[in-house]
Amino acid sequence: MKAVLEGSHAVSEAVRMARVAVMSAYPITPQTHIVEALSEYCADGTMDARFICVESEHSAMAAVIGAASGGVRTFTATSSHGLALMHELLHWASAARLPIVMAEVNRALGPGWNIWMDQTDSLAQRDTGWIQLYCEDGQEALDTTLQAFRLAEAVNLPVMVVLDAFFLSHTYEPVDVPDQAAVDRFLPPLDPRIKLDYGDICAMSQMAPPGVYMEMRRDIQKGFERVPGAFAETEAAFADVFGRGYGVMEAVACDDAETILVLTGTAAGTGRQVIDALRAEGEKVGMLKLKMFRPFPVREIRSVLGGAQKVAVVDRNFSFGASGIFAQEIRAALYNGKSHPPVFGYIAGLGGRDVTVDTLETIYRMTRERETPEAESVWVGLN
Amino acid sequence: MTEPAPAPQDLMHPGHVGCPGCGAAVAMKFAMRALGEKTMLVIPACCWAIIAGPHPQTALKVPVLHTAFATAGAAASGLRAALDRRGDNETVVTVWAGDGGTFDIGFQSLSGAVERNEDFLYVCYDNEAYMNTGVQRSSATPFGTRTTTTPGKGWKAQRKKNIVEALAAHRIPYAATASIAYPDDMMRKFRKARSMKGGSRFIHVYATCPTGWRVPSEMTVAVARLAVQANIFPLYEVEDGVRYTLNASGDRPAADYLQVQGRFKHLTPSDIEAIQAMVDEDRALLRRKIEMSRGEG
Numbered sequence: 001m002k003a004v005l006e007g008s009h010a011v012s013e014a015v016r017m018a019r020v021a022v023m024s025a026y027p028i029t030p031q032t033h034i035v036e037a038l039s040e041y042c043a044d045g046t047m048d049a050r051f052i053c054v055e056s057e058h059s060a061m062a063a064v065i066g067a068a069s070g071g072v073r074t075f076t077a078t079s080s081h082g083l084a085l086m087h088e089l090l091h092w093a094s095a096a097r098l099p100i101v102m103a104e105v106n107r108a109l110g111p112g113w114n115i116w117m118d119q120t121d122s123l124a125q126r127d128t129g130w131i132q133l134y135c136e137d138g139q140e141a142l143d144t145t146l147q148a149f150r151l152a153e154a155v156n157l158p159v160m161v162v163l164d165a166f167f168l169s170h171t172y173e174p175v176d177v178p179d180q181a182a183v184d185r186f187l188p189p190l191d192p193r194i195k196l197d198y199g200d201i202c203a204m205s206q207m208a209p210p211g212v213y214m215e216m217r218r219d220i221q222k223g224f225e226r227v228p229g230a231f232a233e234t235e236a237a238f239a240d241v242f243g244r245g246y247g248v249m250e251a252v253a254c255d256d257a258e259t260i261l262v263l264t265g266t267a268a269g270t271g272r273q274v275i276d277a278l279r280a281e282g283e284k285v286g287m288l289k290l291k292m293f294r295p296f297p298v299r300e301i302r303s304v305l306g307g308a309q310k311v312a313v314v315d316r317n318f319s320f321g322a323s324g325i326f327a328q329e330i331r332a333a334l335y336n337g338k339s340h341p342p343v344f345g346y347i348a349g350l351g352g353r354d355v356t357v358d359t360l361e362t363i364y365r366m367t368r369e370r371e372t373p374e375a376e377s378v379w380v381g382l383n
Numbered sequence: 384m385t386e387p388a389p390a391p392q393d394l395m396h397p398g399h400v401g402c403p404g405c406g407a408a409v410a411m412k413f414a415m416r417a418l419g420e421k422t423m424l425v426i427p428a429c430c431w432a433i434i435a436g437p438h439p440q441t442a443l444k445v446p447v448l449h450t451a452f453a454t455a456g457a458a459a460s461g462l463r464a465a466l467d468r469r470g471d472n473e474t475v476v477t478v479w480a481g482d483g484g485t486f487d488i489g490f491q492s493l494s495g496a497v498e499r500n501e502d503f504l505y506v507c508y509d510n511e512a513y514m515n516t517g518v519q520r521s522s523a524t525p526f527g528t529r530t531t532t533t534p535g536k537g538w539k540a541q542r543k544k545n546i547v548e549a550l551a552a553h554r555i556p557y558a559a560t561a562s563i564a565y566p567d568d569m570m571r572k573f574r575k576a577r578s579m580k581g582g583s584r585f586i587h588v589y590a591t592c593p594t595g596w597r598v599p600s601e602m603t604v605a606v607a608r609l610a611v612q613a614n615i616f617p618l619y620e621v622e623d624g625v626r627y628t629l630n631a632s633g634d635r636p637a638a639d640y641l642q643v644q645g646r647f648k649h650l651t652p653s654d655i656e657a658i659q660a661m662v663d664e665d666r667a668l669l670r671r672k673i674e675m676s677r678g679e680g
Contacts, residue, residue, distance in 0.1 A: 021468040022461060050464040054457055055495030062454030062492065063461035066425070069448050070465025092451050196423055196446040196462065203447035207437040216438075 005175040007168040008033035010138040011077070011103045011161065013175075014145035016041050017183040018101075020075045022067035024052035024060045029115045030165045031079040031105045038075075057082035061089035061100075068098035069204055071195025073149065076100070079165065080107035080121045087125065090158075094129025095220060096205045097194065099152035099159075102130075103145065106265065106316075107165040108351040116352020117165040119264070119317035123293070123325040129220055131159040131227060132293040134264045138173040143244060144291075146178075147234050150187050154230040155223045156194075162293075165352070167266040178242060186241045224295045231292070248292035251304045253279060257286030259367055260305055262313040262330060264290050267355045274360040285364060296329055302337035305330065311341050312367040314360070315377070316349040323376035344370070345377040353381060394420060399442035401434040404600025406591035406607060407508045408434060409563045411443075411479065414506060414588070417573030420445060421473045423466075425459040427489055428452035429481030430515045431508070453488045455480045456496030459503045467502075475577050476503040482523035483513050486544050497553045497583040504576045504584045507546065510592035518595040525615075527658055528646050530595075538649060542661060547587050547621065554624035556582040560616060562589045564608035568618055568630050589616045597645020606643060613640040614666050619673075627673040637662050 005013065012034050015023070023042075025035040041047040052063045057078050064074040078086060083104055093100050108118035122132060133148065135141040141163055148159040163169050196204060208216055231248060239245045250268075253275050254260055263271040268289035278285045288304050290297075305311050311334075315324025322328060327345035334340040344367045349355035359381055366378065394415035401408040407430055415422065424447045426432055432449055436442045450458040455478045463476045480489060485507035493505060512530045513519040519532040522544040533539040550558045557579050561569040569588070576584040591607050593600040610616040612633035620628045637659045641647040650658070 022464045024457075024461060050467065052457075052460055052464060053499070054460070055491060055498075058453060059457035059492045059495055062450060062457035063464070065450065065454075066448065066458035066461025066463075067465040068461075069458075070462045070469065072465040072468045074461075088451055089454065196448055198420070198446065201441075201444065201446050203435060203438075203441040203443070203449060205449040206435060206441065206447070207433060207449075209437050212438050 001177050001179075002174050003177050004172050005138055005177070006033060006170060006172050007138045007141050007163055008170065009037055010142035010175050011145050011163070012037035012041070013177055014142045015075050016047055017178065017180055018073065018146060018149045018187055019189070020047070020049055021072035022050050022052065022064065023075045024054050024063035024067070025076050025078065026054055026057045026060050026082060028057070028079045028082040030107060030169045031077045031082070031103065033169065034077045034103055057085045058089060061086040061093065064100050065089060065093050065096065065098060068100050069096065069196055071190070071192040071197070073190045074100050075102070077103040077105070079105040080109055083121050083125060084109060087128065090125055090128035090130055092205070093158045095216070097156040097220070097223070099149070099156055099190075101145065101148045101152055101159050101161065103163065104160045105163050105165050105169045114351045115165065117167055117316065118350050118352070119315070119325075122160060122162050123317045125160070126294060126325070129157065130294060131157055132162060133159065134162045134291055134293060135168065136266060136268045136289065137168065138171070138175045140246060141168060142175055142177070143238065143242070143246070146183060146187060147238055150237070151227070151230055151234045153190055154234065155226050157220070157223050157227070162265070164265040182241050186237055227295050228297070246291055248297040249300055249304070250289040250291070252287040252289065254286035254288060254304050254308070256284060258284040258309040259364065260286045260288050260308045260311050261360065261364060262288045262290060262305075262311060262326060264326065265316070267314060267316065267349065270355060270357060271360060274357050274364070277357070278361070278364060283364070290326065296333060298333040301330060301333040305334060305341065306337050306339045308341045310344060310367050312344045312346060312363055314346050314348055314355065314363060316355065318347055318350065318377070327377065342372050344373045346380050347377050348380040394444040396442050396444065399434045400436060401430070402594045402600070404591070404593040404603040405430070405434065406563050406589070406603050407431060407481075407510060409603065410508045410588045410590045413563065413566050413569050414573050415443075415445070417570040418475060418477060418577055422475050422477050423448065423462060425450055425455055425462060425476065425478045427455040427480050427484040428515070429484050430510070431479055431481070433515060452484055454492055455484055455489050456492035456494070456501070456505065459505070460496050460499065460501045463502050478503060478505040480505070480507055481515070482507060482509045482511060483521050486522045486546055494553065497550060497555050497585070500555060500582045502581050502583070504586065506586045506588060508588045508590040510590045510595060511543070512592075512595055514592050514595040526661065527641070527650050527654055529649060530646070547585070550585045551621040551624040553583070555585060557584040557620070557622055558587075559585070559620040560587045560589070560618050562607050562611055562616060562618060563591070564604050564611060565618060565631060572620065595646070598643060602643065606640070609635065609640040609643065613637050614662055615640050617666070617669060619669065626676045627669070629669070629673050632666070
């Protein structure tokens with residue numbers, strides 16, 4: 001059924017249909033619409049679930065860790081400072097191998113207080129052992145949230161579904177909301193591989209001395225190595241039921257492209273328009289929309305970008321003392337590949353500043369005009 | 384409400400890795416005798432995160448969820464919610480936390496959880512400092528104590544936080560103190576807490592730490608008894624935040640308690656007098672509360 005939904009509500013609809021049993025969250029703009037809707041579903045009986053109203057994001061993640069350890073399907077949502085406060089427990093959730101799903105609405109970190117779009121919050125969590133999937137629009141947010149549960153439960157790793165603040169979380173779009181019966185076909189009830197129980201009494205997340213710790217870390221990485229296959233399987237099952245798919249990334253007009261723009265989130269929607277316009281002018285330009293950030297799809301990155309003459313990465317984030325984070329990762333991915341086109345890094349759209357058609361066209365022309373990058377990062381659109 | 388039968392056997396394996404004379408290990412043994420095997424423990428960072436044993440061993444015969452330091456109240460809330468969804472109404476989710484994880488870093492998540500009146504038992508075994516990390520001051524450390532962060536002349540000059548009063552202020556169904564020197568009283572309170580399902584129960588257990596307090600390990604129970612007899616740690620219960628009942632206390636001088644412990648050896652007679660005055664003041668306050676709740680009776 002088609003409905004006009006806010007991006008936040010695309011997520012909450014997916015969580016409802018995923019039959020999540022325990023949710024917990026703490027309010028932070030711009031994530032609140034997600035958990036307000038879910039609270040309402042618990043209150044009016046639409047969902048047979050418990051929503052735990054905790055006193056902080058740290059406790060929200062702790063509560064879903066407790067619930068997931070009890071063997072039920074769990075969900076939380078946060079943003080920015082809330083995600084930063086959760087940081088310790090992001091490590092805990094992944095190392096405990098708990099299939100928790102979290103919606104994370106990309107928002108800038110203060111000071112100064114800024115509630116608007118910026119990716120540094122989620123990208124700063126890249127080493128916490130969470131799968132990260134970035135969404136372009138409301139449909140992708142709904143679909144990715146549903147897929148996230150199946151993927152998380154297949155590999156026993158937590159999944160972060162990432163949405164742009166306001167550009168996605170608060171934007172209304174037509175979204176195809178599937179039937180519950182179809183969702184049930186795609187997403188069977190959780191059958192946890194590990195849970196606290198009396199049949200096989202165990203201690204979870206206990207002390208791990210040097211003799212076992214390293215193997216445990218290697219096992220988490222083995223889980224990550226299973227993600228590409230599990231994600232492909234998830235997408236195939238999703239396509240079987242719903243006829244849609246996204247891939248770990250999407251290459252738009254890249255086959256003969258001399259210059260490829262790398263974009264994420266809602267900026268990819270703008271990118272599609274820019275590619276069409278530039279192609280109409282005869283420019284050999286393509287776009288790579290990156291959806292999966294962890295695990296980083298190195299093989300696919302090399303395959304798509306290795307053939308280009310120049311790569312321009314647009315980062316709505318920044319790692320101080322280094323560069324844009326997607327650009328860093330892409331440079332690293334290309335280095336050991338067969339070919340390494342120069343990677344031009346651009347910083348744009350921080351703290352809610354818009355990334356417009358003009359912004360992307362400017363970035364494209366700057367890239368075309370230069371043989372090699374003059375710096376690791378060029379800041380675009382500064383006042 | 385019938386009380387569950389005592390566990391047929393101790394629910395601790397021999398061979399835990401606590402220090403000799405560890406009061407917290409004795410406390411666990413008594414607590415588990417009263418709680419029985421349908422118990423799931425939630426243990427944040429504390430001595431018991433170590434005492435329970437390293438992977439792949441466990442010193443306990445019930446399921447244990449180890450959690451991050453600040454999170455016991457929240458993690459236990461989540462586990463309870465999951466068990467409710469699973470239809471398990473029998474298990475008592477029991478937090479087993481030290482004073483740091485209760486009085487200090489874990490206080491926020493504890494306060495949040497008991498404000499929601501979560502259906503769990505929260506036990507703080509209190510050894511009055513960060514013992515696991517090498518005897519650093521906590522807000523449970525009493526006035527006059529030397530620790531590694533209140534050393535020498537910089538001994539702790541602040542009073543111990545009254546955690547039971549803080550919990551009672553949340554109007555939870557049950558808050559109590561208990562001591563390893565009074566096992567019958569302690570196990571009665573654990574059985575009572577077990578039977579009071581549906582809301583938050585809190586038990587503050589006095590747990591001697593021979594290592595951190597500098598007392599001989601064979602003095603563990605004797606020191607705990609002195610704490611009650613000197614009214615340093617009176618045994619009492621608070622129901623619904625207002626109804627107080629005194630179970631045990633005494634009139635021995637505080638000096639009897641202080642002088643057997645290395646952590647208080649530096650105190651002068653006037654320091655000890657000051658502590659006695661605080662103890663007397665606390666005793667009078669507790670008596671007034673007990674009398675008030677009798678009056679409301």
